[in-house]
Amino acid sequence: MKLHQATHQDFEKVKNAYIDIINNTPNMEQHARWVYGKHPTDEIIQSYIEEQAMYFLEHDAEVAAVMALTMSQGEDYHDIHWAIPCHDEEVAVVHILAVTPAFQKQGIGNKIIQEAINLAKEKGKKAIRLDSMTSNTPAHHMYQKMGFQQRGQKEMYTENTGWTEFYFFELVC
Numbered sequence: 001m002k003l004h005q006a007t008h009q010d011f012e013k014v015k016n017a018y019i020d021i022i023n024n025t026p027n028m029e030q031h032a033r034w035v036y037g038k039h040p041t042d043e044i045i046q047s048y049i050e051e052q053a054m055y056f057l058e059h060d061a062e063v064a065a066v067m068a069l070t071m072s073q074g075e076d077y078h079d080i081h082w083a084i085p086c087h088d089e090e091v092a093v094v095h096i097l098a099v100t101p102a103f104q105k106q107g108i109g110n111k112i113i114q115e116a117i118n119l120a121k122e123k124g125k126k127a128i129r130l131d132s133m134t135s136n137t138p139a140h141h142m143y144q145k146m147g148f149q150q151r152g153q154k155e156m157y158t159e160n161t162g163w164t165e166f167y168f169f170e171l172v173c
Contacts, residue, residue, distance in 0.1 A: 001064060001108075003115045006054035014045055014056055017063040017100050024101040031136040032098075038160040040096050048095070057112050059103070065112040067097035071123055076131070080152035080168045086127055092120035094130040109139075113146045121173050128173060131156075134165040143169045
């Protein structure tokens with residue numbers, strides 16, 4: 001299993017992985033409530049690719065997991081009580097992480113999170129952070145198992161859910 005940084009040539013492959021995840025993941029409407037075209041969108045995926053922040057795990061030419069990993073945090077993260085104070089550029093943030101249905105429940109989520117941790121450390125980041133809807137309990141368990149600590153909760157607006165409560169997680173590098 002190999003981690004790849006997505007390029008423009010990988011757009012369709014990554015897009016199709018998200019569509020497969022949304023259409024075929026049990027309890028998607030309860031846990032993540034993603035709706036393709038609202039979240040994620042083609043524009044979101046393309047912007048992460050352009051930013052060189054889109055990654056995918058591949059096994060035998062099949063996408064096993066996808067994520068975006070930015071090398072800075074945005075304003076939505078400023079008012080959380082983090083374990084360590086960091087400037088935006090000292091933090092890596094995981095976005096739109098998901099495992100394709102054919103690879104779910106095989107430890108692939110842990111593998112791609114470990115890859116994110118490794119990349120953040122290689123870039124000299126002080127922490128890796130992420131947010132997750134409060135209803136996404138399977139993801140919360142995985143993050144905590146990987147050493148992330150829940151550091152806060154707040155309501156944010158997203159196209160697919162409207163105003164929704166999110167938990168914020170952090171792993172100090």
